[in-house]
Amino acid sequence: MGDTNGQVVAGGNGYGNRLDQLMGPTDVLIDKETDSLIICDQQNRRVVRWSRSSGTTQGEILLNNVGCWGLAMDDQRYLYISDDEKHEVRRYQLGDKNGTIVAGGNGAGADLNQLDYPRFVFVDQEQTVYMSDYNNHRVMKWNKGAKEGIVVAGDQGNVLTQLSYPYGLIVDTLVIPNIPVDARWAQNGVTVAGGHGYGNATNQLHNPYSFYVDDDQTVVIADYVNHRIIQWKMGDTNGQIVAGGNGQGNKLNQLNGPSDVLIDKETVSLIICDRGNQRVVRWSRRSGTTQGGILIDNIVCFGLAMDDQRYLYISDIYKHEVRRYKIGDKNGTLVAGGNGKGNGPKQLDSPLYIFVDQQQTVYVCDNNHRVTKWSKGTKEGIVVAGDQGKGNALTQLWDPSGLFVDTLGTIYVADYFNNRVMRWPKEAKQGTVIVGGNGYGVGANQFFDVRGLSFDRRGNLYVVDEYNHRVQRFSME
Structure with a gap:
């Protein structure tokens, strides 16, 4: 905070598919356990990991041949990837190359079991998946194990209830205060x-x-x-x-x-x-x-x-x-x-x-x-x-x-x-x-x-x- 210049931490070596290059990255997250970045290298159709350690000059491929756009990681370190070619979201255990469909996967469409060019994704503590469904102008919620989603924003008929090509999202989930064990309160209400x-x-x-x-x-x-x-x-x-x-x-x-x-x-x-x-x-x-x-x-x-x-x-x-x-x-x-x-x-x-x-x-x-x-x-x-x-x-x-x-x-x-x-x-x-x-x-x-x-x-x-x-x-x- 307060810097006047940024620091390149991945890519920056021109447009290409070498391991020291990126091509149109669309999303990034920090994996704190490995102190690394996980990047959706969209135009290279791959997901890559770059260490945050000093001196890192290239990344490694986690997943290849995936039409990735958005990324999320849950509390158990499962990785979620939206695929705008297959119109789906999959959950991956790190090291797994196949994953499990958790949203969409039934072709492009507007039915409740479909997505149409899914963009960014958010996952809460219950592994519920929220998805900005770009071409359907809506945000969808998919409970863990569900075969259909629920429309939670957009997909409506007037200005205040409509969306137009939604991209990013964040979900304010149920918050239970983390109260210190020795907390004290004023004695007069x-x-x-x-x-x-x-x-x-x-x-x-x-x-x-x-x-x-x-x-x-x-x-x-x-x-x-x-x-x-x-x-x-x-x-x-x-x-x-x-x-x-x-x-x-x-x-x-x-x-x-x-x-x-x-x-x-x-x-x-x-x-x-x-x-x-x-x-x-x-x-x-x-x-x-x-x-x-x-x-x-x-x-x-x-x-x-x-x-x-x-x-x-x-x-x-x-x-x-x-x-x-x-x-x-x-x-x-x-x-x-x-x-x-x-x-x-x-x-x-x-x-x-x-x-x-x-x-x-x-x-x-x-x-x-x-x-x-x-x-x-x-x-x-x-x-x-x-x-x-x-x-x-x-x-x-x-x-x-x-x-x-x-x-x-x-x-x-x-x-x-x-x-x-x-x-x-x-x-x-x-x-x-x-x-x-x-x-x-x-x-x-x-x-x-x-x-x-x-x-x-x-x-x-x-x-x-x-x-x-x-x-x-x-x-x-």
């Missing part, structure tokens, strides 16, 4: 929503249950008794009703005691647990939306979560279980509980809020005064917090009603009747109080039944203070 007593004015909340913090620190709140979803942008003194707010009822423009909400960024919509109506509904966030649509009916839902692959997770307090749903699926797959009400390792008791990490591990807080962890595909949960009966000791929880898990596996719990937020490091036998724990009250360092919690990208902590009818933010110090 700042009210970011509500705090003006209970009521239905736009500067009030009435028994808020849960919320979602967006990337710009907008807080979207399930305002339970007001039968609405209301959002507060950072610094606003009044919120904006974005779903419901038309009285208690079961019409498509109404909600009945919403208990949870999340943002589905791909469809620019809210997904809401409409608890009193025993349904999960979707409301568009676009201007002018006046009603929602039913995703799943006849479910006594309470908590919601969505993973990186857009699977929806729903806790059912009547069936004492959590299920995972592909959007559009009405039945789902059991991922936790489902063996009747109880406190055994295969059971849950009225599961409330849930959290799902990037490995599709499900964390559940339930009326057993505990948090359990259910790894993908397992039939039993593991207790990771509480399960020592209700109480206020550091080994106990009392009706936990919200949780968050960071990238280190540290669990943060909204300890409802203890009016505190607790941190349980991975494999810890007891937690520590990070905010609250000062008795119930209206002070900036107090809660009156803490209902839900989350963090923004900066590590600031947000907490629903139910009977103070407010949401508090505690800044990371």
